[in-house]
Amino acid sequence: MQLRSWTPSRRETMGLGLTALLAAALAPRLVLATEEAVAAELKKLYGDKPMADGKIKLDLPEIAENGLVVPLNIDVESPMTDGDYVKAVHVFADGNPLPQVVTYRFTPQSGKAAASVRMRLAQTQNVVAVAEMSNGALYTAKAQVKVTIGGCGG
Amino acid sequence: MAIKSKPRIKVPSGAKAGEIIEIKTLISHEMETGQRKDSTGKPIPRAIINRFTASFNGKTFFEADWFTSVSANPYQAFFYKASESGEFTFTWKDDDGSEQTAGAKLTVA
Numbered sequence: 001m002q003l004r005s006w007t008p009s010r011r012e013t014m015g016l017g018l019t020a021l022l023a024a025a026l027a028p029r030l031v032l033a034t035e036e037a038v039a040a041e042l043k044k045l046y047g048d049k050p051m052a053d054g055k056i057k058l059d060l061p062e063i064a065e066n067g068l069v070v071p072l073n074i075d076v077e078s079p080m081t082d083g084d085y086v087k088a089v090h091v092f093a094d095g096n097p098l099p100q101v102v103t104y105r106f107t108p109q110s111g112k113a114a115a116s117v118r119m120r121l122a123q124t125q126n127v128v129a130v131a132e133m134s135n136g137a138l139y140t141a142k143a144q145v146k147v148t149i150g151g152c153g154g
Numbered sequence: 155m156a157i158k159s160k161p162r163i164k165v166p167s168g169a170k171a172g173e174i175i176e177i178k179t180l181i182s183h184e185m186e187t188g189q190r191k192d193s194t195g196k197p198i199p200r201a202i203i204n205r206f207t208a209s210f211n212g213k214t215f216f217e218a219d220w221f222t223s224v225s226a227n228p229y230q231a232f233f234y235k236a237s238e239s240g241e242f243t244f245t246w247k248d249d250d251g252s253e254q255t256a257g258a259k260l261t262v263a
Contacts, residue, residue, distance in 0.1 A: 068225060068226070069225045070225075080235070093223050096223050097187070097189050097222075098221060098222050098223065099223075100221035100222075100223065101221055101223040101224065102218055102219060102220055102221065102223075102224060103218070103219040104216070104217070104218050104219075104232075105216070105217040105218075106215075106216060107214070107215045107216070108235075109210070109213070109215040109234065109235055109237075110215055110216050110232065110233055110234065110235065111174035111175075111233045111234055111235030112174055112233040112235075114232070114233055115216075115218070115230065115231060115232045115233075116229070116230070116231035116232075117218075117224060117225075117228070117229060117230055117231075118224070118225040118228070118229050119223050119224055119225055120187075120222075120223050120224070120225050121223075
């Protein structure tokens, strides 16, 4: 597969999904996204801007028995004032058919740059979060979740 | 599948000025990923709620773009810093263009 060497547009990403389906019909396993696919999504969003570790607290189970419903709590450290707040948070799962999970847009009125959601994970993989601050600084965090029963396909 | 059931929301009815309150929402939706196939082997097209918006007195303070990795019957919790009394509006936007909204009142002492 050519998954690794090019940056897919949104339409191509959808096409990729279809390709993955086709591959699944022929092969026993789904073609899943990769770390490179996550990197490509990030490049589309922020170019080659450097990202620092820290500020983000990713609260995820170490082992998820059911990949269909994996709870995610995300909390980004910020005073959330008009001059200094978290603008956006992107969450990716690098082993799902499509890597995007959620994008949050916060405002100072949010009070806290925190949110909880439940997501699907197709297999054991890394969950990656990137936070964009109001001054443009980027932070990232990563956590691995072991999945016993996958949440995709079927 | 279009949105068909009433969303559930948990918001405190009152808060002190400056207090940060948690809001929890839940809506029934299959969040069909577009990755699955039906019994005849045809792909089932994607049908998800792709955007959730929360606003207070008409001003948006929190937005979420949901992708296919979000679980069925999406749950979303988030926060709001109370400053004045008013009303929340929550909007869920479906892939098919339909929208569902829900509201809640907040009294700030």
